[in-house]
Amino acid sequence: MKRALSLAAALALVLSLTACGAPKKAETSLFAMDTYMTLVAYGDGADEALTESARAINELEQLLSRTREDSDVWRINHGGGKVSSETVQLLARALAFSDETGGAFDITVAPLVDLWAINSDHPHVPSQAEIDALLPLVGSEHVSFGARESAAPGSYDVAYVDEGCAIDLGGIAKGYASDAVKEIFAAHGVKSGTVSLGGNVYVCGMRPDGKPWNVAVQDPQGDGYACILSLSDTFVVTSGGYQRFFTAEDGTVYQHIIDPATGAPARSDLLSVTVICPDGTRADAYSTALYVMGEEAAVGFWRLQQDDPFEAVLITADGRLVCTPGLTDHFTKQEGASYEIQFLSR
């Protein structure tokens, strides 16, 4: 009898350990912010975290969309006015990134994005005169925001742009959304999960088996992966011109990222830029900026960020995969990818 009881108790113990070893998994997907998003979370709070994350993403889209007529960004681009403090905070960050990157990242490039219309039904190659006419509208100096006193006690936030100018927060909105998801995961006790908002990824904690997440960097020249990065608790954002582009009648390929300095699609010697850092908004802005800069300036920019370093993978048009040294222990070369691997030094 004692042996039977011992065996039953042991079985109960093993089964209880089983429950500990299999955290609850929840996943959801949604179309938002002009991309397809998938979110996976593990743990008791996973369902609630995903529900709240999806709601937060949709709310942010409503605030930050350039095309929705009830959004803050629409209001800013059409005469300006009262906006949420969240929008103003993001505007401030966007302008700071523009300043940091010497204008390589610039939210005021929107009129030129419209001119080229590369993501639309009717992309076209504008004349240099058309481009020159809009270039003066590009620049952070055209954006104003701040608090305004209301008739009632208190104040509210306003933002506007100079006449003819426009902003597009699409270059950092998904990064900002991924930061918001990180906070929601933490609030619900989620310690393991992955968030993929188009080219913006957040890996939360470790995998349920205790290992880092394997993040594959898409090969811009094929259907495979350029490399695998083993990462935890960080953001990974890729920018490149290899998925959204159009081919003109003369055969010239124009990718969708506009260089604010020239008003034309960036003629980068990079195929893609992947930035890894613990700030999703920053990673989003930097990935675009480094792509526009090109390899030499991007590496120079990376070297200057000594106080707040980030990691990056640059895939060059001449067949090299350039990594920052902090990725050395996290990097796995992919079989089949023919890139020459180079690690930078500080």
Add this chain to the structure above:
Amino acid sequence: MRSNSSPAKTRPTPWDALVVAAVVLLGALTALLFYGPKAHADAPLTCVVSVGGQVADAAPLASFSGEHTYSHNGYTLTVFVHDGQVEVLHSDCPGQDCVRSGAISRAGQSLVCLPAQVVIHLEGAVDGPDVIVG
């Protein structure tokens, strides 16, 4: 503290060893179940097609060859499955990102048509990445 006056009763018996062995075996099996590999290396790829958020097709890639047509939101896509890969052959959506994305052939990869809200996803093989960025 007093020593036990009948040591013969506390001596392990073969039955006790059997209980210990069973517990150890169950523990090992449990660990293997939850921390071991989740699939075999030769596990076949499954092609899952979602249209407007609903799964429209889910089939082993090997038995899903040929052209498949999906319509949603006023757009129509022709998906071509051949030689272990999937591509969007034609779409009347603006942008054509889904067509330009080329072919996919590995677990974890997806083709997405945003205007039509069609997602083609490959899943099933072991050792694939957890998430893809790009």
